Amino acid sequence: MTEFLRELPKCEHHVHLEGTLEPSLLFQLAKRNNITLPAQFPESPEACIERYNNFADLQDFLDHYYIGMSVLLHENDFYDLAMEYFTKAHSDGCLHSEVFFDPQGHVERGIDIETVVAGFDRACKQANNQFGTTNKLIMCLLRHLPAEAGMQTLHSAKPFYEKGIIHGLGLDSAEKPFPPHLFEECYLFLKESFPQVGLTAHAGEEGDHTYVSNSMDLLKVTRIDHGVQSQNSTELMARLAESKTMLSMCPLSNVKLQVVKDVSELPIRTFLENDVPFSLNSDDPAYFGGYILDNYVTVHTRFGFTVDEWKKIVVAGINGSWCDETRKNQLLAQAEAVVEKYRQLI
Numbered sequence: 001m002t003e004f005l006r007e008l009p010k011c012e013h014h015v016h017l018e019g020t021l022e023p024s025l026l027f028q029l030a031k032r033n034n035i036t037l038p039a040q041f042p043e044s045p046e047a048c049i050e051r052y053n054n055f056a057d058l059q060d061f062l063d064h065y066y067i068g069m070s071v072l073l074h075e076n077d078f079y080d081l082a083m084e085y086f087t088k089a090h091s092d093g094c095l096h097s098e099v100f101f102d103p104q105g106h107v108e109r110g111i112d113i114e115t116v117v118a119g120f121d122r123a124c125k126q127a128n129n130q131f132g133t134t135n136k137l138i139m140c141l142l143r144h145l146p147a148e149a150g151m152q153t154l155h156s157a158k159p160f161y162e163k164g165i166i167h168g169l170g171l172d173s174a175e176k177p178f179p180p181h182l183f184e185e186c187y188l189f190l191k192e193s194f195p196q197v198g199l200t201a202h203a204g205e206e207g208d209h210t211y212v213s214n215s216m217d218l219l220k221v222t223r224i225d226h227g228v229q230s231q232n233s234t235e236l237m238a239r240l241a242e243s244k245t246m247l248s249m250c251p252l253s254n255v256k257l258q259v260v261k262d263v264s265e266l267p268i269r270t271f272l273e274n275d276v277p278f279s280l281n282s283d284d285p286a287y288f289g290g291y292i293l294d295n296y297v298t299v300h301t302r303f304g305f306t307v308d309e310w311k312k313i314v315v316a317g318i319n320g321s322w323c324d325e326t327r328k329n330q331l332l333a334q335a336e337a338v339v340e341k342y343r344q345l346i
């Protein structure tokens with residue numbers, strides 16, 4: 001079954017590049033850039049792994065996450081970070097990745113957005129050449145910062161949207177104190193400037209299901225990141241199914257950040273049975289102990305889906321992607337071939 005899950009042409013829609021910073025690379029970059037990590041940060045990669053196993057909540061994780069980011073200074077650092085992720089994703093059978101990055105977390109440390117985007121974009125192109133995988137960059141705004149700061153970031157990113165280097169906009173970081181309406185202006189500005197750009201937002205992880213519906217109503221998003229709390233409204237689930245609004249779920253992340261105690265508590269079967277489209281993703285894999293295939297395997301151990309149920313999940317992920325129809329058709333054909341192969345075997 002693990003081989004079947006590996007061979008399925010998976011798409012990842014919810015992974016923060018800064019969250020793929022493995023402790024080994026973190027310490028390597030700290031050394032390369034002569035950075036002294038703060039005293040409260042774990043002292044070695046091993047101590048990091050141990051500490052990452054015990055996050056109290058979203059904020060405890062974010063505190064570590066922002067310290068981790070501080071080792072990223074030069075274009076090459078961003079390139080190395082993204083290439084490590086793309087290499088791992090490829091080995092997991094992930095053929096299309098839409099990856100988040102947080103420019104504000106770098107710009108506020110004095111690093112130009114140009115440096116960040118240049119490193120990530122070079123890695124996207126290299127991964128495409130080397131592995132044949134397709135990749136898209138999605139810029140996220142940090143919701144704990146004011147919307148005015150978000151507007152400034154959008155203005156500085158305009159050239160990258162114009163050139164098609166950045167393909168989407170997301171909203172991340174601490175959810176509950178910063179509801180969607182605060183960022184209405186940012187989303188409307190981008191939608192008016194670049195109608196083709198994909199819009200998504202983290203919602204319904206910490207916040208209740210109204211964060212999901214308000215993101216759809218006010219921010220005009222066509223995708224929701226997490227969305228777990230949608231399970232508490234049958235009306236919302238029907239709307240998500242009807243509008244084919246995909247939820248990018250992150251099972252291992254939800255356990256690590258105490259959204260649920262175990263993956264078996266997630267409403268994955270409920271969503272599947274109610275035709276709510278969703279994909280399975282790694283979120284911040286270096287911090288949450290698992291990449292995309294680990295998430296698939298864990299879900300399988302809890303839900304025991306059939307080959308055809310897995311096909312439905314993977315097809316929803318392909319259809320919910322922001323790649324063009326040609327690429328979607330390639331991935332759909334591949335999904336069909338893998339399913340046919342394993343239908344005889346399992």
Ligand SMILES: [Zn+2]
Nearest residue numbers: 172202225283
């Ligand atoms: Zn996330």
